[in-house]
Amino acid sequence: MKKRILLIEDNEQNRYLAAFLLEARGYEVLQAADGIRGIEMAGSLRPELILLDIQLPGMDGYAVARELRANPALKTIPIVAVTSYAMAGDREKSLAAGCNGYIEKPINPETFAAEVASYLEKD
Amino acid sequence: MKLKTKLFLIFTSTSILIIFTFGTIIYKRLWNEQLALIQANLSQQLQNFDFSLKNFFAEVEGDVNALAQNEVVRSRDDSQFTSFLQANEKNFRYNYSELEKKIIRIFNAYRLTHPYVNSVYMGRENGSMVRSHPWNRPIRYDPRQRPWYILGKKNPARVVTTEAYPSLTTSDINLGFEKALLDEKGRVYGVVGIDVTLVNLTDYMVNFQVRPAGTIFLVDRNGVIMASQAAGLQGRKIGEYAPALPSLLARDEREIAPIEIRGRRHFLFHRKFAEQDWRIVVLIPAANIEKMIGDHVLWMVLSLCLGLALLSLLTLSGLHLFVIHPLKKLTEGVDFITRTGDLGRRIGIASRDELGTLASSFDQMVATLEESQRSLQVKEKVLTEYRDHLEELVRQRTRELEATLGELAVAKEKAEAADRLKSAFLATMSHELRTPLNSIIGFTGIILQELAGPLNEEQRKQLGMVRDSSRHLLALINDVLDISKIEAEQLEIRNEPFDLRASILKVAGIVRPLAEKKQVDLRLEIAAEIGRFSSDSRRVEQVLLNLLNNAIKFTERGWVQLTAALAAEGNGTAVRISVADTGIGIKAEDLGKLFQPFRQIDSGLARQHEGTGLGLVICRRLAGLLGGEIRVTSELGKGSVFTFILPVPSAETP
Numbered sequence: 001m002k003k004r005i006l007l008i009e010d011n012e013q014n015r016y017l018a019a020f021l022l023e024a025r026g027y028e029v030l031q032a033a034d035g036i037r038g039i040e041m042a043g044s045l046r047p048e049l050i051l052l053d054i055q056l057p058g059m060d061g062y063a064v065a066r067e068l069r070a071n072p073a074l075k076t077i078p079i080v081a082v083t084s085y086a087m088a089g090d091r092e093k094s095l096a097a098g099c100n101g102y103i104e105k106p107i108n109p110e111t112f113a114a115e116v117a118s119y120l121e122k123d
Numbered sequence: 124m125k126l127k128t129k130l131f132l133i134f135t136s137t138s139i140l141i142i143f144t145f146g147t148i149i150y151k152r153l154w155n156e157q158l159a160l161i162q163a164n165l166s167q168q169l170q171n172f173d174f175s176l177k178n179f180f181a182e183v184e185g186d187v188n189a190l191a192q193n194e195v196v197r198s199r200d201d202s203q204f205t206s207f208l209q210a211n212e213k214n215f216r217y218n219y220s221e222l223e224k225k226i227i228r229i230f231n232a233y234r235l236t237h238p239y240v241n242s243v244y245m246g247r248e249n250g251s252m253v254r255s256h257p258w259n260r261p262i263r264y265d266p267r268q269r270p271w272y273i274l275g276k277k278n279p280a281r282v283v284t285t286e287a288y289p290s291l292t293t294s295d296i297n298l299g300f301e302k303a304l305l306d307e308k309g310r311v312y313g314v315v316g317i318d319v320t321l322v323n324l325t326d327y328m329v330n331f332q333v334r335p336a337g338t339i340f341l342v343d344r345n346g347v348i349m350a351s352q353a354a355g356l357q358g359r360k361i362g363e364y365a366p367a368l369p370s371l372l373a374r375d376e377r378e379i380a381p382i383e384i385r386g387r388r389h390f391l392f393h394r395k396f397a398e399q400d401w402r403i404v405v406l407i408p409a410a411n412i413e414k415m416i417g418d419h420v421l422w423m424v425l426s427l428c429l430g431l432a433l434l435s436l437l438t439l440s441g442l443h444l445f446v447i448h449p450l451k452k453l454t455e456g457v458d459f460i461t462r463t464g465d466l467g468r469r470i471g472i473a474s475r476d477e478l479g480t481l482a483s484s485f486d487q488m489v490a491t492l493e494e495s496q497r498s499l500q501v502k503e504k505v506l507t508e509y510r511d512h513l514e515e516l517v518r519q520r521t522r523e524l525e526a527t528l529g530e531l532a533v534a535k536e537k538a539e540a541a542d543r544l545k546s547a548f549l550a551t552m553s554h555e556l557r558t559p560l561n562s563i564i565g566f567t568g569i570i571l572q573e574l575a576g577p578l579n580e581e582q583r584k585q586l587g588m589v590r591d592s593s594r595h596l597l598a599l600i601n602d603v604l605d606i607s608k609i610e611a612e613q614l615e616i617r618n619e620p621f622d623l624r625a626s627i628l629k630v631a632g633i634v635r636p637l638a639e640k641k642q643v644d645l646r647l648e649i650a651a652e653i654g655r656f657s658s659d660s661r662r663v664e665q666v667l668l669n670l671l672n673n674a675i676k677f678t679e680r681g682w683v684q685l686t687a688a689l690a691a692e693g694n695g696t697a698v699r700i701s702v703a704d705t706g707i708g709i710k711a712e713d714l715g716k717l718f719q720p721f722r723q724i725d726s727g728l729a730r731q732h733e734g735t736g737l738g739l740v741i742c743r744r745l746a747g748l749l750g751g752e753i754r755v756t757s758e759l760g761k762g763s764v765f766t767f768i769l770p771v772p773s774a775e776t777p
Contacts, residue, residue, distance in 0.1 A: 011558055017565035024574045055554045084557035089615055106561035106597060109568020 002028040003120060006047035008038035008064065009082070010056050018051065018082075018107065025113040035059035039067050042074055049120050051103075054083040054094060062097040069098035078119050082107070126450075130442060134435040141431065146424050153416045158379050161407065162392060165333060169394040169403050183300050183319055184282040186233065191302040191315045195225050196245065199312065204251035207264035215261040223253055230255035233317075241297060241318040245304075246272045248312050266314070275301030275314035287321065287343050287401075289358050295320045296349045296357075321349070335415045337389075337407030340364075342372070344400035361404070372402060381409070449478040453485065466493035545611050549604065556600050563593045602737040605665075609744045616748050621660035623698065624653050627687060630667045638675050644682035645675070653687045656698065656771055662745045663769065666753075667700065669738045670765050674704040678762070681705030692768055697751065701766040709757040717755060718743045742767075 005027050009015040012033075019029040030045055032038035035056050042050060050068065054061030061081060068074050081094040084105040091102050101119050103112070190196055203220035219227065230243035234255045243255040246266025266272045271285050285299035297318050304313040333339065341350040346361045346369050362369045365384045371391055374380065380391045388409040395402050449472045456470040466489050472482035509516075567590045569575055571583065578586070608614040631647055638645040667685075674683040683704045690699040709717065718739055739753075746753045750770045757763035 011561075013562040014558060014565070017562060017569070020569055020574070021565070024569075055550075084554045084561075091615070105557050106564045109565045109572065112565075 002026060003049070004028045004030055004045065004047040005116065006030045006032065006038065006042055006045065006050045008032045008035065008050065008056070008061075009053040010034060011053075014053075014105075017109075018112070021107075021109060021112050022116060025117070027116075035061070035064040035067075038064055042068055042077065043071065046074075047077065049116065050077055050079045051082050051116065052079050052099065054081055054090070062093055065094065065097035065099050080116065080119050126447060127439060127442065130439060131435070134431075134438065138428070138431040138435070142424055142427055145427060146420055149423055150416060150420050153419050154412070157412055157416055158390065161333075161335075161390075161412070162377075162379055165392045165405055166394065168333075172403065173394070180284070180300075183317060186237070187282050187300045187302045187315060187317050190229070190233065190243065190317070191304060193229060195222070195229060196315060197304055198222055198226075199306070201247040201249055201251050201313065204247060204249075204253055206249070206251045207261060208250045210261050210263050212260050212262060217257055217261075226253050227255060239319050239322075241295075241320045243315075243317050245313055245315045271299045271301050271316050272314045275303045275316065276311045279303035279305055279309070279311050286345075287347075287349050295322045297321070333405055333407065335407055335411035337392075337405050337411065340404040340406075342402045342404055344402075346372075349401070365406075368404070372404065382406070445474070445476065446478065449474065449482065453478070453482055456482075456485070460489065466490075466496055542611075546613055549607055549611060549613060552607075553604055556604075557597075560593060560597050560600070564590065564597065567593060602741060605741050606737055606744075609741070609748075614748065616662065617659040618657055619660070620655050620657050621663075622654065623656050623658075623660075623663070623687070624649055626660055626664050627653070627667060627685065627700070630664050630671060631685065633668060634671045634675055637672070638683065641675060641679070643675055643678050643680065645671075646682055646684040648684065648686045650688035652689050653698065656769075658749055658769060662749060666742045666745050666749075666767055667702075669742045670702040670753075670767065673738060674702050674706065674763070674765070678704040678706035681762070689771070692770060696771050698769040698771055699766060700769065701764055703762065703764040705762040708759040708761050708763055709755070710759050711757075714755060714757065718753075 005022055007015060007018055007022075007029055009018065009031070010033055015031055015033070019031060022029050030041055030047055032041050036059060038050075038052070041047075052061050052064060056064065059067075061083070065079055065081070068077070068079060078100040079098060080101040080103055081099040082103045082105060083090060083094070094102055103115055200222065204223050205217065205219065207215070226245070230245075230253070234240045234243050244266075245253045246269070247253075248267070250265050250267055252264060252266045274283050274285060277283075282300055282302045285301065287296045287298050289296060297320055299316050299318050301314050301316040303311045304315060306312050339351070340348050340356070340361060342361050343349055348356045348359050348361055348364070351357060356364060361372070365382065367382055368391070371380050371382060372393055376393050376395060382389050382391050384406065389406045390409060390412065392405040392407065393402055452472060453470055456468055459468050460466060469486045469489065470482040471486070472479045567586055570578065571586050571590060605614065627647065627649060631645065635645055671683065671685065681704070683702065683706075685700065685702050687698060687700045689696055691697075692699070743753050746767060746769070751768040754766045754768070755763060
């Protein structure tokens with residue numbers, strides 16, 4: 001059975017890019033364009049891993065992470081923040097919000113899939 | 124004690140000392156002078172006396188000689204002359220021969236014309252005796268037995284004088300002048316004599332006044348007093364008057380000898396008469412001399428006292444006028460100011476002496492004090508006003524302060540808003556720039572990985588160029604953002620343990636392809652102690668990557684060597700990582716520009732070495748944020764050495 005990864009990302013191109021790279025490695029990629037939709041999908045579809053963009057319109061990534069962690073059913077799903085590392089404290093803030101890891105944008109197409117895999121293997 | 128009193132005492136004691144010293148010296152000098160003066164005076168007078176007496180004697184001698192030469196007197200026939208050999212008072216009758224009468228007339232004429240002559244007489248070898256006037260009571264008398272006759276006969280060649288003898292008839296002293304009568308064969312046949320009374324002489328002598336008053340004696344060679352002012356001493360021996368006198372008289376008459384007579388001190392002056400060996404003796408009581416000197420001294424001392432008193436009086440008046448009075452004025456002025464505190468008072472002494480200067484200095488000082496007091500009063504007034512208005516002032520200031528605080532709060536808010544805006548801008552920029560790059564790099568990667576289908580060689584080559592360019596663009600964006608974040612103090616620095624050796628190897632791995640492409644030998648020399656340290660691994664790697672990239676970029680041939688080791692730095696230990704190359708090097712004057720933003724050293728190769736010129740600036744800033752620094756040494760044409768010092772906390776164990 002293919003492992004399911006939920007990708008919450010507002011930029012369509014980036015969503016497509018990440019999904020393409022992961023699907024090319026045999027993962028099933030569920031896609032959400034905003035935080036609200038992402039939380040719904042996480043609750044209903046129960047993915048093995050969530051890739052969460054931080055710079056989201058409306059509800060930002062930190063809020064989404066906190067919401068996900070607030071649901072006991074979703075507590076154990078690893079969340080990996082994907083962000084264009086920018087301001088001081090970004091990493092700490094994402095970890096504090098409940099993320100398990102942190103992948104920097106722009107992603108490296110050669111190593112991205114391997115990085116994601118490493119978080120799945122940690123379970 | 125007052126100044127005047129002190130000075131008066133000084134004057135008095137000095138005066139007493141001067142008077143005493145002066146008086147003593149004067150007294151001694153006067154004493155000696157007075158004695159010498161008395162001596163000289165007496166000598167003069169006695170000399171005159173001596174001279175008169177000599178003249179007198181010479182005259183009498185001449186007279187005797189003349190009588191002795193008289194033919195009548197010299198008559199040889201003396202058989203008829205009066206003889207007293209058998210005479211007595213009862214039976215004697217004068218019976219003169221003509222010759223004798225003639226002689227008596229001659230004798231009497233002489234006697235009566237010379238008042239000092241007592242009698243004129245002549246004795247003959249036959250014992251006869253002729254006298255100028257008859258005896259009152261004729262007695263038996265042999266002239267040949269008499270001393271005067273014997274004396275004259277003994278000295279036939281000249282007139283001789285007898286010893287002085289008291290007159291038998293008067294209280295006089297008599298003196299005989301004798302001359303022998305000689306026949307043609309030189310035999311003595313008689314002696315002619317004149318008896319002279321010395322009454323006038325002794326009167327003169329006795330009435331002779333000496334100053335200071337004293338007692339005068341006339342003494343013959345045997346020490347018999349012939350005349351004296353003291354009554355009843357005539358004919359007595361001088362030794363009876365004062366036992367010490369005879370021996371003193373034997374001494375030098377120039378000597379003034381002191382002598383004690385009846386408990387009183389006297390001074391003895393004496394002089395010898397030339398022929399008769401007589402002596403005039405003057406005894407002056409010391410008390411009389413003292414009195415005389417005392418008068419002198421008294422006068423001198425009195426004059427001196429008067430002079431000194433006058434001097435003292437003048438000095439004290441001067442002192443009063445020139446010192447005490449101004450001092451009093453000064454004291455009063457000072458007193459007044461002390462008592463009343465009124466600085467308006469002035470002493471006002473016009474004189475130009477020291478006290479005048481003192482007073483004017485004092486006045487000046489008081490004026491200065493007054494001035495400063497006035498200015499103090501003004502200041503005090505201002506202060507009082509200030510104090511009175513302090514509360515108001517405090518309120519006002521508080522209002523102002525509150526306003527300022529409000530402004531500050533607003534400003535702070537504004538600043539914070541600006542800060543937030545800046546941060547937001549940076550974040551947006553970061554995100555917005557990366558998002559398209561994410562796509563470019565991502566899809567280029569996907570295509571190059573042939574995940575979307577196979578590529579031909581040309582496509583692969585061109586897409587590789589796209590990938591390199593986009594990576595380069597990403598690096599540029601990262602640099603600009605890094606600098607911006609550092610400037611905005613937005614850069615996050617972590618402090619976590621990490622494996623430095625692994626970091627170095629990782630960075631070396633990244634740059635190795637470039638080095639190999641340029642055929643530059645990349646050497647690593649990592650000391651054994653380089654292991655795990657606490658710092659921000661990401662930033663450390665960023666610095667190392669930058670340094671290595673630069674080194675390889677600017678080296679055309681030769682090698683680039685990274686050396687990492689622990690070293691003592693400052694007060695602690697640090698990791699020292701140096702990157703040395705054999706590249707183009709940097710001019711000494713350009714070393715300073717090296718770390719300025721947007722500067723790439725103009726090497727003529729600028730465009731050959733692409734980059735923002737921000738790399739070294741970021742490195743230095745990062746090194747600073749990590750607590751370390753970057754040093755550089757270089758030689759143009761030979762190469763450069765960049766050294767990254769990364770301090771290691773002392774508690775840290777590798």
